[in-house]
Amino acid sequence: MKKVLIAGASLTKVGDHWNKSLLDLAVEAGSAALKDAGIAIPDQIVVGNMFSGFSSLQENLGAIIADSLMLQGTPALKVESSGASGAMACNVADSIIRSGQANSVLVIGVEKMRDMEPNDAVHAASLGESASFTQFFGISQTAMCALLTHLYMQEFEISRDELSVFPVIAHKNAVPAEHAQFRKAITITDVSRSMPVSDPLRLLDCAPVGDGAAAVVLCSENGQTKNAEAEISASAASTDSLNFFQRDDMFDFTATRRALAKALAFAGLSIKDIDFAEINDSYSSVAALSVEALGFSKRGEGVRDAKEGKFDLNGKIPISTFGGLKGRGNPIGATGVYQIVEAYRQLTGTAGANQVKNAKTGLLHNMGGIDSSAAVHILRRVG
């Protein structure tokens, strides 16, 4: 089996890029990643993006980005899996390299959210839910998630304020991260006093709206131009029913758990080998359900572990090491690629103030819908 090495990486700051288009952001990140890898012409381009057709009236992203990078002739396509689009773009690139079809693949995750009016952005973020039975009735993904949050709190006797531990961790880690959208620490009181969005979820429970692009160059051993310092040990994905309330167990993120099991088996690792994790902390409750599905916490105990410091930057399993979706920001289809770039920095010792000590193995978790799509990557330091 071929190895998949990370040859180069780049990202833009997440936030309000009023002066930059979807294409501007994608080209900026893609061009910088190719330079970082020392590769002029990749064999393939894969773009992770959720709703460019809705936000920017632009599809055919593969061709327009290849053309803009003066890479006409390079095969290029877009991969979409709602919020997991970025990770699924990496998953496709990983397969292309392992199959031997390409020795180098440029993966770009990009999303442009701020060109939309706020209510259109709510709709865009809800496009992964049913058009006929959710969107038609004006029900947003956040509202769906709020219902699950109520049930989760009730089932495990967790209070509203207890959930706030996750955004507090995320914001703390975002403070020193130059590319993060919100570099401001928050308290549990800040969360409970923030604007109600869809109770019990408040503004500071929810990942923000922002623009951004991130890119990595993945290579086989034959494709590298310099000795790579990190590799993708496993890339796995799974799915579950679109509606969380149709599942046998609403409190089990089964797609995540299945993707995790596949990834660990492929890499020949156990969860105890993981040094840090970038999790899909799009909502406080989703963060809790995610650490539980990933096996870092027992069922219903994610919040308790977080309160005890298990997930802090210097804890047993640091999570969201640059702020996660909540603090770094969540340019939706780009987020999975941001996670890869951030893990690459951890593994190569270039994470600065966000550095996790002795980081050798990282786990990345990206989710579409309310765990209807999930992808897990395991990255390791090489050598």
Add this chain to the structure above:
Amino acid sequence: MSIAYWRERNRYYRILGSKCKECSAEFFPPVYKCRKCNSEKLAEQEMPKEGKVMAYTLSRDIITGFEDQEPMIIGLIELQNGVKMVAQIADASADQLAVGDKVKAVFRRVSVNGEAGQIFYGYKFVKIDK
């Protein structure tokens, strides 16, 4: 939107879902294969119109076209046949509602298409007074 709305009208007007001819399991929204036994032998089945509230939220997270309904109460409802569905709860304020409340389906205006002025109708739920 208009054609899709016309195609789905019986789903919206009558809460028309599916029933498995093999194992009798019922589903809404309708399914292509039975989610219990995997059978493709399915019949159309109207859902019961009463149920109880499992959870509800007062949502200010509003999609374009629903601005005039902000804030909306969205509920997770368990129908009398055990089918769970998410729908708007109308004619109530959040402080008048509680988990376990009995609700019934009603036929209401869902939204108005801005440009054409076409009105879309469908199910919502209201509390049953005792």
